[in-house]
Each structure stands twice: as C-alpha cells, then as structure tokens.
C-alpha cells in the first residue's frame with residue numbers, strides 16, 4: 459500500500475452541450491494532477507465557478523451528463539482494491555459507494571427525502587453496505603448517532619422537524635456510518651450560523667481522526683481551511699494553481715491568487731476594507747491563453763500571456779503554477795487573520 463489513497467492524473471472533465479445544433483464546451487476541470495494521502499484532510503478553495511464542485515463530483519463518482527471525463531484518471535487505492543472512478547462502471551461504483559467512498563453534498567435538505575423519516579433514509583443508504591438488518595442495524599445506527607450527539611428519537615423524525623445543524627449532523631452520520639476510507643464534503647457548513655458551523659466542522663474532524671479516514675472538502679471560506687485542513691489546494695479557472703501544507707499556504711503563498719485569497723481575510727484590529735480582486739473570473743468556455751490568471755494578476759509579464767505555467771515544486775511539499783512565484787510577497791498584515799494562528 460502506498461501513502462496515497464487517491465491519485466488524480468491529468469484529469470479533464472468538461473460540460474459538453476449541444477443547443478439546437480450548436481456545440482458548447484465548458485472546461486470546468488482542465489488538467490488537474492494531485493494526490494490525497496491516507497488519513498489527511500485536504501481542503502479545496504477557489505472562487506465561485508472555478509470548477510471546485512465539478513472536480514469533486516468526479517472524485518465522488520457522481521458524474522452526470524452534460525459533465526464528462528474527457529481525459530485522465532482518479533484512482534483510489536481502497537482496501538477492497540484499486541478503482542479509477544473516472545472510468546468505473548455503475549456496478550463497480552456501487553460496490554464502493556458509502557462503504558469506501560462517501561459524499562456529503564451541498565445543502566442537507568437535498569439528500570434527506572422530506573417525506574421519509576430519518577430512520578428509513580439510514581436503512582436505504584446503509585443497510586446493504588453494512589450487511590445488517592433489524593435490531594443489529596438499529597443498534598449500529600443509534601450508536602453512531604450518539605457519537606454525533608444526536609438522540610435515537612431522530613430516527614423517527616422527518617427532516618423538517620430538525621434544526622439546520624441537526625440535519626447537517628444527520629447527513630454526516632449517513633456519510634460516515636459505514637466507516638468509509640474516503641469522505642468528500644462540498645461546502646458542508648455554508649448554510650449554518652457560525653456557532654453551529656464550528657460544531658459541525660469539529661465533528662467532521664473528530665470522526666475523520668477516529669476512523670483514520672481521508673477527507674477532501676470544498677469551501678471558498680479560507681478561515682475554515684485554516685482550522686480544518688492539513689493541506690490546501692487552490693483551484694482557479696479549472697486548474698490547480700497551488701497546493702501545500704496549510705500553514706505555508708497562509709504565511710508563504712507562492713501564487714499571487716493564493717496571496718490575494720489570504721490577504722482578503724479579515725484581520726484582528728484592522729478595520730480597513732480588504733481590496734477586491736479586479737476583473738472577472740474567465741469564461742471556461744473560452745479561457746485566456748497562457749496563465750489563466752494573467753488578466754487579473756498584478757505580477758503578469760509577457761510570458762504569462764503566452765505560456766501556461768506548469769505546477770512545480772516551490773517549497774517543502776508546496777507546488778505552484780506561476781512563472782513569477784519567487785516574487786510573491788509573504789503575508790504581512792496588521793495582525794493574525796481570523797482563524798489563522800501564527
């Protein structure tokens with residue numbers, strides 16, 4: 459067994475549409491190569507429409523047309539054997555779903571059927587992968603719910619009878635009851651207030667540690683990454699532009715876009731407004747030549763407009779796709795950014 463539980467190589471996934479005979483292609487995931495190690499939390503950040511959700515849909519084996527994998531692979535090295543989810547058949551995916559690979563989707567209400575009691579949803583999701591039924595199944599679920607600080611009565615409730623935080627804990631329960639090796643979470647706390655958000659995040663972290671699982675989670679909120687992730691990957695316009703250990707990404711970013719994201723975090727004692735990034739994210743149906751960030755980059759030179767920079771090693775365990783990574787200033791500010799400890 460290697461250290462890497464997931465190896466993504468040259469992954470390209472495009473939305474391919476045909477409107478009245480006119481073909482349109484949105485290159486949402488465009489040549490991503492990365493790995494996720496066993497027992498680590500890997501955070502994915504990037505602004506809206508950068509391709510985060512499309513990327514993790516491929517990782518979660520939840521690819522539906524018009525999204526198609528056009529190149530590359532996403533290979534898991536599960537205990538039950540290797541599987542490339544970019545190419546696997548529905549039957550192969552069903553064999554690993556929930557048991558080895560689970561997915562906490564955006565918005566808890568979308569996974570919880572409003573007209574089904576929670577207990578029934580647990581049976582639908584988990585009875586088969588766990589190979590349990592009747593009292594043994596109920597006992598397992600109740601024990602798992604207790605770990606999530608949810609009372610057994612939750613099983614008899616309908617989703618609308620629970621608070622937002624409880625519903626999100628239920629979805630985490632569904633995603634983890636089979637003790638998967640790999641958990642994918644898309645904006646797991648976006649709709650929650652700050653206190654509940656903190657509770658849910660520490661729950662995901664505790665469960666991950668307990669089970670020794672790997673977690674990939676997406677959020678545009680950099681302060682959540684600061685608290686949760688072992689490593690962070692930054693996606694811009696369908697590409698991974700930088701990745702590295704969380705502390706390094708916050709204190710010595712090597713890509714101007716990461717530096718911008720970190721500098722945008724509110725700082726204690728600083729009441730100044732943070733500068734917004736000028737320009738708009740590129741249209742992924744017609745991305746700019748060269749480095750996709752160049753039209754908005756304060757460091758861009760001629761080469762950046764012509765040639766796409768490769769993702770290269772720029773520090774211990776840190777990689778950046780920028781021709782000018784040596785010129786990216788380390789973070790200086792009036793105080794520690796919210797949630798980031800020096």
Ligand SMILES: Nc1ncnc2c1ncn2[C@@H]1O[C@H](COP(=O)(O)OP(=O)(O)OP(=O)(O)O)[C@@H](O)[C@H]1O
Nearest residue numbers: 473484486505506507508509510511512513524742
């Ligand atoms: N079903 C779809 N059909 C066509 N294009 C889509 C579809 N879903 C997403 N896209 C496009 O793919 C690109 C990437 O979208 P994606 O949802 O992956 O971004 P994101 O970074 O997750 O954004 P957000 O943070 O807003 O969820 C965008 O240009 C988006 O418009």
